[in-house]
Amino acid sequence: MHEMSIARSLFKLLNEAASKKKAKSITNISVNVGRFAGVETELLQRAFEVLVQGTIAENSELQITIIDFTLLCKTCGKKTIKDEIDMSCPVCLHTNTTVVSGQEIFLTDFEITV
Numbered sequence: 046m047h048e049m050s051i052a053r054s055l056f057k058l059l060n061e062a063a064s065k066k067k068a069k070s071i072t073n074i075s076v077n078v079g080r081f082a083g084v085e086t087e088l089l090q091r092a093f094e095v096l097v098q099g100t101i102a103e104n105s106e107l108q109i110t111i112i113d114f115t116l117l118c119k120t121c122g123k124k125t126i127k128d129e130i131d132m133s134c135p136v137c138l139h140t141n142t143t144v145v146s147g148q149e150i151f152l153t154d155f156e157i158t159v
């Protein structure tokens with residue numbers, strides 16, 4: 046399961062940060078997940094819950110924020126939020142665009158107790 050490996054990398058990051066600060070527990074965790082990052086947020090939640098059992102993050106809460114898929118058009122400079130992976134600019138119809146957000150997964154915040 047793809048989500049399990051994401052949960053594992055998240056936990057690895059958290060664990061490293063927590064052990065540097067000699068934390069006793071990790072509590073509120075916030076993660077941004079792009080709309081087209083290819084992640085089922087429910088599966089990620091569940092995978093994370095299973096993974097942290099018996100660890101310092103056992104009682105943590107994983108908050109997932111979905112980030113819109115946004116394109117920046119390099120021809121007309123407009124930013125557009127898309128509901129599907131479509132690389133064309135709706136303003137000038139060029140496909141000379143770049144993805145600004147929506148395919149990423151990253152840890153934005155977490156709390157620890159020491």
Ligand SMILES: [Zn+2]
Nearest residue numbers: 118121134137
């Ligand atoms: Zn454009």
